[in-house]
Amino acid sequence: MCHVKFKYPEQACVHPKLLSAINQVCRAYGKDALCTGGYRSLECQKTTARIVLEKNKGSYQLNDGSVYIGTGSSRKCLSAAYGKSNHCFGLAMDMDGWFEALENKELSGYGLIKPLDYEPWHVQLIELTGLSEDRKAAIRDSILKGEAFDMTIREFQALTALNVDGIPGPKTQKKAREVLLVCQKILGNDFKSPQEVIAATQKNPELWLAKLKEVKYFDSFILNIVKKMSGRE
Ligand SMILES: [Zn+2]
Incomplete structure (x- = not known):
């Protein structure tokens, strides 16, 4: 059966509903997929920010750890502040290859969304977007403890x-x-x-x-x- 594989197995600790929605897409399209970024610990975030800085000429890092490129209205965030990215809460997955070509109208039927136009690889669950930081932290803790977070x-x-x-x-x-x-x-x-x-x-x-x-x-x-x-x- 087609399913997603994690490039870095230590990042596989993502929300079970997100994982199962991604797997549903894999089965519907009859292809395996590769996840290049899932749950990120703080250490992992620091490494990611460093790689993004090296890869993007002219990018710069703020005190909170976030990485940007450009200024004013053309300023783009390339990596969120430490501890703020949805990856730190197990609520986002970066998908490689064919998954990048999928559009929101194709993903919405699986409860998935790509919230950032300039990150066609970054996928989240529709029902778990726009949560408060407290709620996200509670979800992260329950995922890390191995509890499926089903109902509040x-x-x-x-x-x-x-x-x-x-x-x-x-x-x-x-x-x-x-x-x-x-x-x-x-x-x-x-x-x-x-x-x-x-x-x-x-x-x-x-x-x-x-x-x-x-x-x-x-x-x-x-x-x-x-x-x-x-x-x-
Ligand atoms: Zn991402």
Whole structure:
């Protein structure tokens, strides 16, 4: 199956949705692609800025680490300030070769966008553009920890038609319990008896099934845990 390869494997730590959108494009066009720039650590950014300075005659670097060429209205940013580029948050990928020729009208169907006209290789997710720096930092941390960053409290509140304030108050918690019950049903974790719990969760169910008969209140103990964990108070 066609997919993207990273020129520098240490930069592969990008947002999982971005990666999967890029892979979708690869499959649709039936070609592998090469990513020359993904997640950049600070060290990596410094090296990138140095390379950009060497490659572009007349370019200059500001105190914040950003690299520019030209002045006034024709001034162009060639490399963002240290820590400010979307690459530092795992939210951008620089794509080589055939990917550069793709236009926004072709990419938008995959949820992707090239926000910079003069960087036809720089691709981001439409839904993750224009975020605050705090939000970007939270996303970066969750990517680096290996957690897929799927939904925020705000997104959950918007989805369930609650007041969107980002605070998990009583109404948000109540809604989360309701949704959790449905999720448990969908996932088949909606356990009704201690036997079901043991069969689904234990490596050696026989051992524990026997204990149901031997240990007093063991069955209600198990179902109490299920009740607590499924949010049924
Ligand atoms: Zn880029």
